[in-house]
Amino acid sequence: MRIEIVAVGTELLLGQIADTNSAWLGEHLAAAGIGSHFHQAVGDNHQRMVLAFRTALARSDGIIVCGGLGPTHDDITRDAIAEVMNVPLERDEELVARISSMFTSRGREMPPSNLRQADVPKGATIIPQTKGTAPGLICPLGHKVIYAVPGVPYEMSDMFDRGILPDLQHRMSENEEATGVIASRVLRTWGMSESGLADVLAGHIGELDVPAGNATIAFLASGIEGIKVRVTVRADDPDAATGLLDAEETEIRRILSDAAGDVVFGVDGEAIEHAVARALAVEGLTLGLAESLTGGLASSRLVNVPGASRWFRGSVVCYASEVKFDVLGVPKGPVVSEEAATAMAEGARRVLGADVGLSITGVAGPDPQDDQPPGTVFVGVARPERATEAVGFTVPGDRERVRQYATIAALDLLRRTVGSEGSPPSARIFGR
Amino acid sequence: MRIEIVAVGTELLLGQIADTNSAWLGEHLAAAGIGSHFHQAVGDNHQRMVLAFRTALARSDGIIVCGGLGPTHDDITRDAIAEVMNVPLERDEELVARISSMFTSRGREMPPSNLRQADVPKGATIIPQTKGTAPGLICPLGHKVIYAVPGVPYEMSDMFDRGILPDLQHRMSENEEATGVIASRVLRTWGMSESGLADVLAGHIGELDVPAGNATIAFLASGIEGIKVRVTVRADDPDAATGLLDAEETEIRRILSDAAGDVVFGVDGEAIEHAVARALAVEGLTLGLAESLTGGLASSRLVNVPGASRWFRGSVVCYASEVKFDVLGVPKGPVVSEEAATAMAEGARRVLGADVGLSITGVAGPDPQDDQPPGTVFVGVARPERATEAVGFTVPGDRERVRQYATIAALDLLRRTVGSEGSPPSARIFGR
Secondary structure: OEEEEEEEOHHHHOOOOOOHHHHHHHHHHHHOOOEOOEEEEEOOOHHHHHHHHHHHHHHOOEEEEEOOOOOOOOOOHHHHHHHHHOOOEEEOHHHHHHHHHHHHHOOOOOOHHHHHHHEEEOOOEEEOOOOOOOOEEEEEEOOEEEEEEOOOHHHHHHHHHHHHHHHHHHHHHHOOOOOOEEEEEEEEEOOOOHHHHHHHHHHHHHHOOHHHOOEEEEEEEOHHHOEEEEEEEEEOOHHHHHHHHHHHHHHHHHHHHHHHOOOEEEEOOOOHHHHHHHHHHHHOOOEEEEEOOOOOHHHHHHOOOOOHHHOEEEEEEOOOHHHHHHOOOOOOOOOOOHHHHHHHHHHHHHHOOOOEEEEEEEOOOOOOEOOEOOOEEEEEEEOOOOOOEEEEEEOOOOHHHHHHHHHHHHHHHHHHHHHOOOOOOOOOOOOO | OEEEEEEEOHHHHOOOOOOHHHHHHHHHHHHOOOEOOEEEEEOOOHHHHHHHHHHHHHHOOEEEEEOOOOOOOOOOHHHHHHHHHOOOEEEOHHHHHHHHHHHHHOOOOOOHHHHHHHEEEOOOEEEOOOOOOOOEEEEEEOOEEEEEEOOOHHHHHHHHHHHHHHHHHHHHHHOOOOOOEEEEEEEEEOOOOHHHHHHHHHHHHHHOOHHHOOOEEEEEEOHHHOEEEEEEEEEOOHHHHHHHHHHHHHHHHHHHHHHHOOOEEEEOOOOHHHHHHHHHHHHOOOEEEEEOOOOOHHHHHHOOOOOHHHOEEEEEEOOOHHHHHHHHOOOOOOOOOHHHHHHHHHHHHHHOOOOEEEEEEEOOOOOOEOOEOOOEEEEEEEOOOOOOEEEEEEOOOOHHHHHHHHHHHHHHHHHHHHHOOOOOOOOOOOOO
8 A cells, every 4th residue: 555645835845844744644654564655745726736636646545635724715625635536525514513613612703714624525534623623534536545634743643643544554454455564773873984884785785685575775874863774674563574673683783893893883763872871881981071173062962861960971162272271281282183182081081070081172164273174083082090092083074064073973982982991993984 | 937856765755854855945946936836755766766757847847856866776866867868877987086086085995886976867967066975967858957966965955056056047047937036034033932923923914915925924933043034025036025025124123122122133044153153243252151951052053153263262061060069160059040050150251261151050851950840941141340140941841942942042141141231131932
């Protein structure tokens, strides 16, 4: 069963709001084993809506139309669906009573235009509203179907759960369609480029039985979130899907580990800051930061972790060189250097009373500093009873990208250094 | 001229990422007077991409395809476009050299799959990359056109500005098409709720001649970016549009100022950190921060401003109470209080050697602290030759929203305090 989502609203085409409904619906359809091959967005225009609905019906088994069900003059989804069904709109007296009483119970007078929401294409059934005034619609067309729901996200999701999903599941069982589930898992990596990951995994991807749809692998570069490897599987039931995902995860981790070491730092929602928190927790260590070019970005990521107050002491954001000298005790001299990174890490540890000090200094650009070009980054790690280490590398991009890459590279280095009981940092995404 | 945007990527259909590129492109096309009647999203599947491109070409004058230009096996936009054009792919040796040298300059070996990015449909021209390795494409088809750009947002927007927009404008001038322009301007506010803004501006919105399309007003709550008031106008040429926007801006500022004071902090791309930078520059003051619950978020926003090193000294992120006591000299006692905020602001000023100290302390949640509920925030401002001021207020939301609101509220307070030569902070969005 293939369902196409059609988002309605000129504001979507003009980019005045981003279409989050389609993403939500796509995710929840997939979780129920229902695929989408296409999404569309169309403005509040009768002819173009009719064309979009017909296009969708021609290439999918059904449509979910999102938006255009409100009471105002530009809410014309009902009319466009009626034309596609080739039926008239009929005013539903039960809906008239329900909408009227909703206004009465709130002590408000009902604007007459609100009764437009009681107009229903002949042959359609209603998904009752529980949160607003616009009802949803289930409109059969031969063996296909058009669903219509409001564009307000919480009304949309409520009607999907109550009205659309049960109806879709009923249709699938009538068709005796093997439903199954689509499930995916994301392995989050740092230390290899997107194309490097693809090359290392190329042999494995070639072995996957893609036509049977059992597993597919895709890559997504996500800035400060690292590079994601997404595995998607199709299976008869959730348990089987989990089994397939577990097997794929194990195999991918093995291949990546053989090629480049410990590059997988998390799964699904686990960001680099969670990996850092885990590594510190294992050793029972607290952390203090000294940040120059990242300006507090690394610190603001770390406090996202629930319970960060147990291990995170704080950060000295030493944007001005004098703050490095005066607060952290960095010796006067170039501040974009291994020596400065070392002194900053030790200073952070001492000043903030932390077990581990992590420092980040470098050049965000656009101008060079201390004869170093933009993108130059030095990271230092100071730990108890060990010599402080510092490494330098280069990251690409404009100011913001440099900051993002410097942050994730530094946190990844910390995760590896703490977690590996002190082996020197190895593979990194950008060589120097 | 009607351009359809086709976003490519299975992750979009599965709802794993929201499609922000289409919104960005829609907005920037409209600003150039180019409409979109439809958007589509399609997965990484050759046949379905071909169908989506053909559908778009049948109902629009051109397409912008976004995504699927990377180096990996699931990046097949080039192949699908070649099929729609009915031409072969040809390897561009100049691109081969450029991509190879990019890897050489970073001291890395180029994975062979990267050369896929040098394959170009015969007859297409290149939009050179300046930020990554995947070039964009301009592919003529009779009197229509397919543009292809990478899905990475900053690569996409750069190629749109450099390659697509000039080509579209050239095509429009050749067709002697009466274009007209749609232009909009965003006034960025802090200090009133979205419904408060709507109520205050309701009379003015009622007077606007909406059917003639001269001006429309919309509201958008944007978290750390404040609440945006967007004015959109349609006019014959850019000068006329600017005139209409200027008149609207003046009127809206007047109405808001009469109702709630200085709530407009910026226009279009001017974020709250730019407003802070401007206020400090006028007085020639430097700034130091002490951040507790915001964990470096305020600091990381400030360093986004070009030239921040001229006025930004740094921040003491004092997440642990001991850091407040030991580094900033806050007296032992409750750290979520006016007294603590005052001492933190003075400590930041002294420790960081700044003219102005700004402090933020509070409870991000989920648990209370110092008997204060989540959402409690205290902000302090220490300035030369003035008594240090601190105010408390409450913001709604989960941990992340609390941090975001606390950050923008604190920076707004700083902007007003510095800019107004010391009048006490007045209107704020959340009362206490």
